[in-house]
Amino acid sequence: MLILHALVLFIAAVAAIPAAQITPAPFAQGVEGRGLLSNIYNNVNSLVNGVLGITSSTTTSTKRSSTSSTKTSSTKIATNTDFVVTKDAVSTISSTSTASLSTALRSSVTTTRSIATSAATPSATGSVCSGNTADDRSVWCDYSIDTDWYSEAPDTGVTVEYWLDVTNVTLAPDGVERLVLAVNGTVPGPTIEANWGDTVRIHVRNSLTNNGTGIHWHGIRQNYTFQEDGVPSITQCPIAPGDSLTYTWKATQYGTSWYHSHYSLQAWEGVFGPIVIHGPATADYDEELDTIMLTDWGHETVDSQYTYAQVVGPPLMDTALINGMNVWEGAGSRYEANFENGKKYRLRLINSAIDTYFKFSIDNHTMTVIANDFVPIVPFETDVLTITMGQRYDIIVEANDGVAGVGDYWMRAIPQLACSNNNNPDDVRAIIRYDSSSTATPSTSAWNQTDACEDVPLASLVPHLSQSVSDPTGENLDVAVSTNEDSLFRWQIGPTSMQVQWGEPSIVKIWEGNATFENDECVYQLPDANKWMYWVIETDIPVPHPIHLHGHDFFILASAESASYDSSVTLNLDNPPRRDVASLPASGYLVISFLTDNPGAWLMHCHIGWHTSEGLALQFVERESEVPALVDYQAANATCAKWDEWANTIGIEEEDSGV
Ligand SMILES: *[C@@H]1O[C@H](CO)[C@@H](O)[C@H](O)[C@H]1NC(C)=O
Ligand SMILES: *[C@@H]1O[C@H](CO)[C@@H](O)[C@H](O)[C@H]1NC(C)=O
Ligand SMILES: *[C@@H]1O[C@H](CO)[C@@H](O)[C@H](O)[C@H]1NC(C)=O
Ligand SMILES: *[C@@H]1O[C@H](CO)[C@@H](O)[C@H](O)[C@H]1NC(C)=O
Ligand SMILES: *[C@@H]1O[C@H](CO)[C@@H](O)[C@H](O)[C@H]1NC(C)=O
Ligand SMILES: *[C@@H]1O[C@H](CO)[C@@H](O)[C@H](O)[C@H]1NC(C)=O
Ligand SMILES: *[C@@H]1O[C@H](CO)[C@@H](O)[C@H](O)[C@H]1NC(C)=O
Ligand SMILES: *[C@@H]1O[C@H](CO)[C@@H](O)[C@H](O)[C@H]1NC(C)=O
Ligand SMILES: [Cu+2]
Numbered sequence: 001m002l003i004l005h006a007l008v009l010f011i012a013a014v015a016a017i018p019a020a021q022i023t024p025a026p027f028a029q030g031v032e033g034r035g036l037l038s039n040i041y042n043n044v045n046s047l048v049n050g051v052l053g054i055t056s057s058t059t060t061s062t063k064r065s066s067t068s069s070t071k072t073s074s075t076k077i078a079t080n081t082d083f084v085v086t087k088d089a090v091s092t093i094s095s096t097s098t099a100s101l102s103t104a105l106r107s108s109v110t111t112t113r114s115i116a117t118s119a120a121t122p123s124a125t126g127s128v129c130s131g132n133t134a135d136d137r138s139v140w141c142d143y144s145i146d147t148d149w150y151s152e153a154p155d156t157g158v159t160v161e162y163w164l165d166v167t168n169v170t171l172a173p174d175g176v177e178r179l180v181l182a183v184n185g186t187v188p189g190p191t192i193e194a195n196w197g198d199t200v201r202i203h204v205r206n207s208l209t210n211n212g213t214g215i216h217w218h219g220i221r222q223n224y225t226f227q228e229d230g231v232p233s234i235t236q237c238p239i240a241p242g243d244s245l246t247y248t249w250k251a252t253q254y255g256t257s258w259y260h261s262h263y264s265l266q267a268w269e270g271v272f273g274p275i276v277i278h279g280p281a282t283a284d285y286d287e288e289l290d291t292i293m294l295t296d297w298g299h300e301t302v303d304s305q306y307t308y309a310q311v312v313g314p315p316l317m318d319t320a321l322i323n324g325m326n327v328w329e330g331a332g333s334r335y336e337a338n339f340e341n342g343k344k345y346r347l348r349l350i351n352s353a354i355d356t357y358f359k360f361s362i363d364n365h366t367m368t369v370i371a372n373d374f375v376p377i378v379p380f381e382t383d384v385l386t387i388t389m390g391q392r393y394d395i396i397v398e399a400n401d402g403v404a405g406v407g408d409y410w411m412r413a414i415p416q417l418a419c420s421n422n423n424n425p426d427d428v429r430a431i432i433r434y435d436s437s438s439t440a441t442p443s444t445s446a447w448n449q450t451d452a453c454e455d456v457p458l459a460s461l462v463p464h465l466s467q468s469v470s471d472p473t474g475e476n477l478d479v480a481v482s483t484n485e486d487s488l489f490r491w492q493i494g495p496t497s498m499q500v501q502w503g504e505p506s507i508v509k510i511w512e513g514n515a516t517f518e519n520d521e522c523v524y525q526l527p528d529a530n531k532w533m534y535w536v537i538e539t540d541i542p543v544p545h546p547i548h549l550h551g552h553d554f555f556i557l558a559s560a561e562s563a564s565y566d567s568s569v570t571l572n573l574d575n576p577p578r579r580d581v582a583s584l585p586a587s588g589y590l591v592i593s594f595l596t597d598n599p600g601a602w603l604m605h606c607h608i609g610w611h612t613s614e615g616l617a618l619q620f621v622e623r624e625s626e627v628p629a630l631v632d633y634q635a636a637n638a639t640c641a642k643w644d645e646w647a648n649t650i651g652i653e654e655e656d657s658g659v
Contacts, residue, residue: 550604
């Protein structure tokens, strides 16, 4: 009976979709299983048959609309029931560069610099920190790898300035043309590069016609600058088409990250690019190679697949890109980099996928991992490195052609099929060449590895700067999925799925002094300053989720797959791994902790794009009483005024969580 009920809702949902969205058959590859629920849970055999076990309970249903959005709360299905979506029903729904980034650093006499005019040579002449050499990467002027960047950062007096344009273009990253939303017309967009202690100012213009935007500087702590965090509905209204917004923040940490849109699914239409903050390191290297961005990719836009994701589960991705490049049926080209024998190269890995755990490796080369996210770690060696969505790893690779002596090697990013559905998992590759004139196709073999969606073992991730957690107080947050009254998937972390309004950002509500948050705004108030909090994030669903927190690095106190948390679990409080994205293991738990040392409204969410849109998010309102004094209301209100005007004219509907 429940099966029937779900199908009726499902058919109702299909009927409600405008014809234009139903007709395209974006799932053209004809791969078996594509139309099945298996995609979302494909590490569970029973689900390959399209039967989804829904956990959790209760039923509620309300609907409200505001001028610029429609909001629907979820209807949960009773515990342990199944429902089926038939295949038939479902089917109706629808530059190659080896340039070293920086061997010399910019002169401190520069106060403002436009990278636009010097993109090919991002580092100007001169050196801010001449002590930092190939033989000693631990020093940084009067600071070093031992500096506690949570309490102090250099003040260079330098402001680095960028202009970014969010554009709507036709590109063929892997040789297959499609519409792409992209920063300055390229995927990835331009690299934002600065030195530790610089102020970074970025002017973002929305040159799209049919979407708002908002750019989040992923992993940037935004110390007392929450308004620069770039999250529509939380820290700003979306930037309306034709409007611009300037973000300013200080680089208090150093290492590797990325920026991306936080508006709807826009990031995964291509609106992202790398961030590099130069600073000291825990191991020495000769040169910087490029950032290496790993992106899963479809030949259809993610927006066109959102209905499918909400009804069936994450769609099969066609392929993936390394630095915006790959080949497809003879077209396209691969990213290539050149190594010189004996040199040690620093590579900066970034996973910018919507839904892919990658294993990264270079055939016949080992790597030394020196940082996770923005946290330098005690170096460790590995052949194969797992990286999940939103995470970064800085690695050093020693060029050693002598081992295999073949001159050309594959660099691989292998989508982990246990949780990431991809139609081209064996051919997401780039090439390392010892002879830059070579055009040979490498014939090397991959390191032995097993397909699995797991984080790097916590024991390997030891922060160089030791920090401890004391007397944390905490709460449980359950991650679960249900379907709403339109039979669309809604995920939640905590009691309910997030639903926030683009036009009513939390920080503006707080400034206005009469903020009353509704349940589905998923607000957790953290009123006390400098308290250690911890959160037990748990799920009984066999799907892992990369959990990302804004405004903080978090400490990972415990984590286990296929296990439930109870008081017998030992929490590691003594220098545990610290970062801003960690995997909640399938059917398991993740215990994280952070110090309430940064006032603001900070999102915590799953970095699977589909899940964020489907509500797997909450916001910590940290030290609310200190927030109003830190808000630039005129600036926020100006962005909101332009947004409201555009949204009301167009009549745009918010179809996802609002973040
Ligand atoms: C991005 O594009 C804008 C508009 O064309 C241009 O002014 C700006 O310099 C570009 N920025 C970078 C970093 O290339
Ligand atoms: C963070 O901001 C606070 C308040 O302005 C300041 O006291 C502190 O020094 C800042 N921390 C860093 C690392 O810059
Ligand atoms: C991009 O351009 C296409 C084709 O003109 C249009 O259909 C689409 O709505 C545009 N997208 C945005 C976000 O402006
Ligand atoms: C953004 O634009 C795309 C077309 O490029 C469209 O499919 C999508 O619905 C738009 N999303 C929002 C939330 O405006
Ligand atoms: C290169 O790597 C492959 C796969 O790991 C291995 O079989 C081969 O022995 C390696 N070659 C050398 C010379 O180490
Ligand atoms: C590859 O890894 C699997 C699983 O760890 C192991 O059983 C197998 O022996 C390994 N093969 C080689 C050639 O090392
Ligand atoms: C707060 O109150 C003011 C004045 O009554 C009103 O204009 C504004 O919309 C309210 N803001 C919120 C977020 O409720
Ligand atoms: C905010 O902007 C609106 C619309 O432009 C304007 O009517 C209102 O006066 C502004 N509020 C404040 C407090 O400046
Ligand atoms: Cu998720």
